[in-house]
Amino acid sequence: MITIKELASICGVSISTVSRAMNGREDVNPETRKAVQNAAKKYGYVPNTAARNLKRPPSRTIAVIVQGETSPLLMQGLVKLDESLRTEGYEAILCHVSDRRANVATIENLIVGGHYSGAIFLGRYGDDDGVQATELSKSLARMKVPLVFCTTKDFSGSSLRHPSVSVDDVGGSIRVTKHLIEQGHTRIGFALINPHVPPESEHVWMLRFQGFKRALREHGIEPDPDLEIVAVDHSQPYSMANAYASTMHWLESRSHDYTAIVSSCDAVAVGVIRALNDEGIRVPEMVSVTGFDGLDFGRYANPSLTTLIQPIDLIAKYTVSSLLKAIAGDSPTPPHHAVEGEFYLGESTAPLSRDGD
Amino acid sequence: MITIKELASICGVSISTVSRAMNGREDVNPETRKAVQNAAKKYGYVPNTAARNLKRPPSRTIAVIVQGETSPLLMQGLVKLDESLRTEGYEAILCHVSDRRANVATIENLIVGGHYSGAIFLGRYGDDDGVQATELSKSLARMKVPLVFCTTKDFSGSSLRHPSVSVDDVGGSIRVTKHLIEQGHTRIGFALINPHVPPESEHVWMLRFQGFKRALREHGIEPDPDLEIVAVDHSQPYSMANAYASTMHWLESRSHDYTAIVSSCDAVAVGVIRALNDEGIRVPEMVSVTGFDGLDFGRYANPSLTTLIQPIDLIAKYTVSSLLKAIAGDSPTPPHHAVEGEFYLGESTAPLSRDGD
DNA sequence: CTGAAAGCGCTTACAG
DNA sequence: CTGAAAGCGCTTACAG
Numbered sequence: 182m183i184t185i186k187e188l189a190s191i192c193g194v195s196i197s198t199v200s201r202a203m204n205g206r207e208d209v210n211p212e213t214r215k216a217v218q219n220a221a222k223k224y225g226y227v228p229n230t231a232a233r234n235l236k237r238p239p240s241r242t243i244a245v246i247v248q249g250e251t252s253p254l255l256m257q258g259l260v261k262l263d264e265s266l267r268t269e270g271y272e273a274i275l276c277h278v279s280d281r282r283a284n285v286a287t288i289e290n291l292i293v294g295g296h297y298s299g300a301i302f303l304g305r306y307g308d309d310d311g312v313q314a315t316e317l318s319k320s321l322a323r324m325k326v327p328l329v330f331c332t333t334k335d336f337s338g339s340s341l342r343h344p345s346v347s348v349d350d351v352g353g354s355i356r357v358t359k360h361l362i363e364q365g366h367t368r369i370g371f372a373l374i375n376p377h378v379p380p381e382s383e384h385v386w387m388l389r390f391q392g393f394k395r396a397l398r399e400h401g402i403e404p405d406p407d408l409e410i411v412a413v414d415h416s417q418p419y420s421m422a423n424a425y426a427s428t429m430h431w432l433e434s435r436s437h438d439y440t441a442i443v444s445s446c447d448a449v450a451v452g453v454i455r456a457l458n459d460e461g462i463r464v465p466e467m468v469s470v471t472g473f474d475g476l477d478f479g480r481y482a483n484p485s486l487t488t489l490i491q492p493i494d495l496i497a498k499y500t501v502s503s504l505l506k507a508i509a510g511d512s513p514t515p516p517h518h519a520v521e522g523e524f525y526l527g528e529s530t531a532p533l534s535r536d537g538d
Numbered sequence: 539m540i541t542i543k544e545l546a547s548i549c550g551v552s553i554s555t556v557s558r559a560m561n562g563r564e565d566v567n568p569e570t571r572k573a574v575q576n577a578a579k580k581y582g583y584v585p586n587t588a589a590r591n592l593k594r595p596p597s598r599t600i601a602v603i604v605q606g607e608t609s610p611l612l613m614q615g616l617v618k619l620d621e622s623l624r625t626e627g628y629e630a631i632l633c634h635v636s637d638r639r640a641n642v643a644t645i646e647n648l649i650v651g652g653h654y655s656g657a658i659f660l661g662r663y664g665d666d667d668g669v670q671a672t673e674l675s676k677s678l679a680r681m682k683v684p685l686v687f688c689t690t691k692d693f694s695g696s697s698l699r700h701p702s703v704s705v706d707d708v709g710g711s712i713r714v715t716k717h718l719i720e721q722g723h724t725r726i727g728f729a730l731i732n733p734h735v736p737p738e739s740e741h742v743w744m745l746r747f748q749g750f751k752r753a754l755r756e757h758g759i760e761p762d763p764d765l766e767i768v769a770v771d772h773s774q775p776y777s778m779a780n781a782y783a784s785t786m787h788w789l790e791s792r793s794h795d796y797t798a799i800v801s802s803c804d805a806v807a808v809g810v811i812r813a814l815n816d817e818g819i820r821v822p823e824m825v826s827v828t829g830f831d832g833l834d835f836g837r838y839a840n841p842s843l844t845t846l847i848q849p850i851d852l853i854a855k856y857t858v859s860s861l862l863k864a865i866a867g868d869s870p871t872p873p874h875h876a877v878e879g880e881f882y883l884g885e886s887t888a889p890l891s892r893d894g895d
Numbered sequence: 896c897t898g899a900a901a902g903c904g905c906t907t908a909c910a911g
Numbered sequence: 912c913t914g915a916a917a918g919c920g921c922t923t924a925c926a927g
Contacts (some may be wrong), residue, residue, distance in 0.1 A: 182650065182681050184904060195914045200906055210912055225680025230647045232904035235919040251613045259634070274648075275634030277616070290587045293539065303720075323582025324539050362848040421834045448834075455838040466855040477778045477805075478835040541920060552898045557922055567896055589920035592903040 188226045192217050203228055206228035230529025234296040241271045244292055244300040245503065248278045252419070252448075253476050254491060258332055258522035261497035269505060271298065278438060288317055290325055291425045295333050299327035305385070306333070315485040318343060327507035331500040334383050334517060342516045344503040346496050350385055353489040355399075356524055357471045358443055360487065362400050365533030366441040366469060370396065372453050373427055373445055375415045386418050386445035391474060393443050408439050410453070419445065424452025432460050440468055440533055447472035447479035450486050454529065475525055484528035497518050545583045549574050560585055562601060598628045600861065601649055601657045605635045609776070609805075610833050611848060612661045615689055618854035619658060626862060628655065645674055649683055656684035656861050662742070675700060680895050684864035688857040691740050691874060701872045703853050703858040706876040707742055709794070710846040711749025712756075712879055714828045715800055717844070722890030723798040723826060726754065727765035729810050730784055730802055732772045743775050743802035750800050765796050767810070776802065779883055781809025789817050797890055804829035804836035807843050811886065822888035832882055840883035841893040852877050 185203075189196040194213065201209045203226075209217075220226070234240075243266055247255055255524035263273040276291050290301055300321070318335050321328050322343065330345035361369055371393050378387060392428045394404045410431045417423040424444070431437070444450035450472035454464045464470050464484055472479050476492030499518050542560075546553045551570065558566045559574035560583075591597075592728045600623055604612055616694050619632040649657055658679070663671045675692050678685050679700065687702035718726055728750050735744060751761045774780040781801070788794070801807035807829035811821045820871070821827050821841060829836050832847030856875050 182683075188905080197904080197907080197914055197916095200914085201913090204906085208912065213912080222680075225677065226644045227650045227677075227681060228906095229592075229904050230650055231591045231653065232919085233906075234588045235586075235592070235904080235921090236906040237919090251608070253610070256608045266817060274633065277632030277634065289584045293584045293587055296588065296852065320579075320584075321577075324584060325582065326539075421838045425838055439550075451835065452836050453840075455840065478808065478839075481778045481782055481808050482835075483812065483815060483840045485812075517827065553896055553921080554900095554923080555896090558897090561922085565896065570896080585922095586920050590922075591904085592905090593922040596905090596913080764921080 182229075183224050183226050185226075185228065188220060188224060191224065192220050200228075237296070239298050241298050241432070242297050243271050243273050245273050245275045245276065245303050246288060246291070246300060246306070247275060247303045247327060248306045249304070250419075251277070251304070253478075254474055254493060254519075255332065256421075258303055258497055260319045260465065261494045262303070262331065263503040265497050269386050269501065273301075275303075289320060289324070291332040292321070295323070297326075299329075299508050301500060301504060302328070302330045302333065304332050307397060321378075327504055329500050329507065332496060333385070344507065344516060344518070346499045346503060346518040346520065347392050348489075348491045349523045350388035350495065351392035351395070352519070353473065353522040354389040354443070354523070355396040357394035357473065357487070357489050358393045359400075360524065360526075361441045361443065361469055361471065362396065362402070362531060364441075364469065364530065367402055368405070368439040368441070369402075369444040370410060370437070370439045371404075371445075372410035372442055372449050373412040373418055373424055374409050375412055375418065376409075377415070378487040381420070384418070389445050408437060408442075410442070419447045419448055421455075424449040425455060425456045426452075428453045428456035432456065432462075441530070442468065442470045445475045447476045447486055447488055450479065450488070450529065451482060454482075454484070465529050466534070469530035472527075475523070479527070480525075482529075486525075487527040487530040488525050489522040490525050491522055492520055540581050540583050541587075542583075542585065545574070545577060545581065548581065549577050556726065557585075559846050569828070574621070594653070594779045596655050599651050599654050600628050600630050600656045602630050602632045602660050603635065603645060603648070603657060603663070604632060604660045605663045605667075608661070608807060610835075611831055611850065612689065614850050615660055618851045619660070619688065619857060621714045622858040626858065630658075632660075645865070646681070650681070654683075656865050658857060658861060659685070659687045659690065661689050666846055668748075684861055686857050686861045686864065689853060690742070700799040701864065701873060703856045703860060703875040703876070703877065705846075705848045705853065705879045707745035708749035708752070708815060709876070710830065710879040711746040711800070712753040713879070714830065714844070714846050715750045715753035716757075717799065717881065717883075718798045718826055718887065719753065719759070719824065721798075721887065724759055725762070725796040725798070726750075726759075727767060727794070727796045728761075728800040728802070729767035729799055729806050730775055730781055731766050732769055732775065733766075734772070734851065741775070746800075746802050765794060765799075765864070767799070776805055778809040778812075781806040782813045783809075785813035786816070786853075789813065789819075798887070799825060799827045801829050804831045804833045804843055804845055807836065807845070807886065808839060811839075811841070822886050823891070826887035829884075830889060837882075838882070839886075843882075844884040844887040845882050846879040847882050848879055849877055 184194045185199050189199045199217055202214040266273045328343045334345045334349050335343045397404050410427055413427045413430055414423045444453055450470050454470050457464055462468055472486040472488035476487050479486035479488055542553045542556050544557045556574050559571040623630045685700045689704050691702045694698045754761050767784055770784045770787055771780045801810055807827050811827050814821055817827055829843035829845035834846050836843035
């Protein structure tokens with residue numbers, strides 16, 4: 182990688198001229214410009230972005246930060262965010278941090294170095310106890326980086342709260358559970374949970390679990406801990422494979438008296454259904470199962486999933502408008518915007534049959 | 539975001555001292571160090587990465603570039619790449635470029651500014667005709683950036699070829715098709731294709747389509763164009779929804795004489811199966827269907843998919859070792875490394891039944 | 896242990 | 912139309 186200096190001496194001009202030519206400015210002799218550009222191509226010269234950013238005003242680019250596992254939903258969200266930002270004259274760039282234990286500094290560096298106008302956190306950030314998420318949220322507030330949480334909440338819990346947008350997890354779970362109750366089910370289980378996590382944690386599965394229990398209680402049904410399918414592997418609360426294994430384990434441990442299972446997400450529902458199938462329990466004839474998210478693989482599955490569709494385009498739209506307000510330094514947006522999900526009736530649920538097996 | 543200068547004056551020390559304190563160096567008075575670090579925290583000071591990179595030697599970070607749609611497979615690949623790189627003392631950072639028409643400059647800037655030791659292209663890059671991919675590949679070669687294509691090939695076709703690693707698409711497709719033939723099938727269709735794309739293109743679906751046809755011919759079966767399921771939407775060759783719609787359209791157009799369908803990937807297979815189901819055609823009893831990739835949703839689907847598992851961990855491992863060689867400036871690695879896939883027998887295929895419906 | 900100074904690779908007024 | 916110069920925010924020998 183050669184530098185502007187080397188290219189300048191190759192072309193026999195000053196670095197100012199090279200810079201102008203590379204930026205396609207009008208105030209250069211067209212021939213000179215062409216010559217420089219050709220030389221750049223020939224020698225593989227590309228202006229160093231880092232150096233460039235030092236002088237230029239912040240670009241209209243937004244860092245979208247995803248940490249840990251991605252999911253089709255987040256990827257859909259990314260596309261929608263990108264679209265929304267684009268219509269506002271911004272660009273999105275995804276920064277994925279694989280390591281769930283990535284320290285706060287990694288993210289900070291990403292944001293500070295990148296010359297972004299703002300940042301969006303897509304999906305959950307931080308370790309499981311939320312300590313890192315809190316620290317990061319505070320730190321970014323001090324740095325005065327415009328920031329919005331998308332699909333998740335700000336865990337900092339302080340007065341520094343950044344705005345956030347996500348589906349109404351609790352309400353959505355209530356909606357889905359109610360459907361089962363309306364269909365006559367009363368013995369309803371939930372998959373997947375981790376009993377070691379405190380109920381006030383804001384994990385997505387926990388919010389949905391809380392909604393599930395609330396719906397039951399509202400209908401006078403006391404949740405039965407025996408019908409909670411505990412994850413075999415607590416590090417993978419949303420994995421099909423883990424849902425399958427956990428359900429198998431639950432089924433083997435003893436015989437349960439249930440007619441429906443609410444799942445924390447579509448992936449878990451697919452794993453649950455497959456496990457039931459493998460044990461000869463047919464869905465929805467013998468047991469009804471619901472999902473949450475509204476992903477393609479649930480829609481085209483057999484049976485297709487009764488689920489709650491996340492209006493990801495709306496979520497993205499609200500996220501972007503919150504962010505733009507933050508960038509403009511406008512009045513504080515509401516701390517959290519919960520978007521209603523859309524109930525979808527699939528084939529994985531059916532009215533309680535009276536023949537009781 | 540305050541700068542080093544401002545923090546220095548706040549602390550009443552020189553910028554040199556601030557710099558040293560922020561980098562946690564030993565040659566600072568411990569008290570001074572602590573004071574500076576506390577002030578940094580308080581005022582939200584984070585050293586500007588761009589400026590920092592200008593002085594520091596290249597970091598041991600690898601840019602993993604994904605462009606356009608992602609897939610669970612690519613995300614798995616990312617995790618594996620990250621693991622492999624980590625054991626070598628490198629770090630991976632994913633740069634996702636949503637826009638399929640993103641120009642070459644965007645990528646170049648990403649790489650040049652980021653201070654990376656090298657880059658990995660994960661999944662297909664560029665517009666559909668491969669023009670951009672070629673241009674970018676050449677450009678990166680001129681910039682002398684160590685680069686490996688993962689899960690795809692270098693399309694530049696020139697002597698500048700970068701190494702690439704991917705599953706043996708043609709061989710894998712032959713393997714899967716052969717299985718159907720061994721089961722007695724001779725009337726075998728393929729989903730999804732785009733008839734406007736030249737056969738020598740290296741699209742993944744095209745490579746698999748070619749393998750499919752080769753397997754048929756090797757067994758004396760002439761491929762029947764009537765059994766090619768053409769995509770309704772050519773921009774989404776690997777989408778479940780598109781596979782469903784395209785298969786529906788194909789089924790409606792007229793009645794076909796077939797007993798099996800090879801799909802270009804698992805997602806397409808799921809869409810195909812669902813469409814067949816919806817038309818009362820049961821899988822595998824009446825028609826066998828195969829996938830390709832070996833993803834979770836195919837494994838836990840009903841019926842589970844007969845497919846070819848991509849050994850993504852091996853692919854990642856070879857990619858990393860190729861990249862390390864390139865970084866070391868070692869002898870040129872072989873231009874392309876094709877990794878054997880692993881055949882998986884699921885429930886979506888069955889021997890040809892003699893009762894012919 | 897600390898500071899003044901050079902310099903990383905650029906861009907952009909400022910002169911000419 | 913072009914070049915010399917200042918400066919973006921850092922790091923790091925070099926003196927002290």
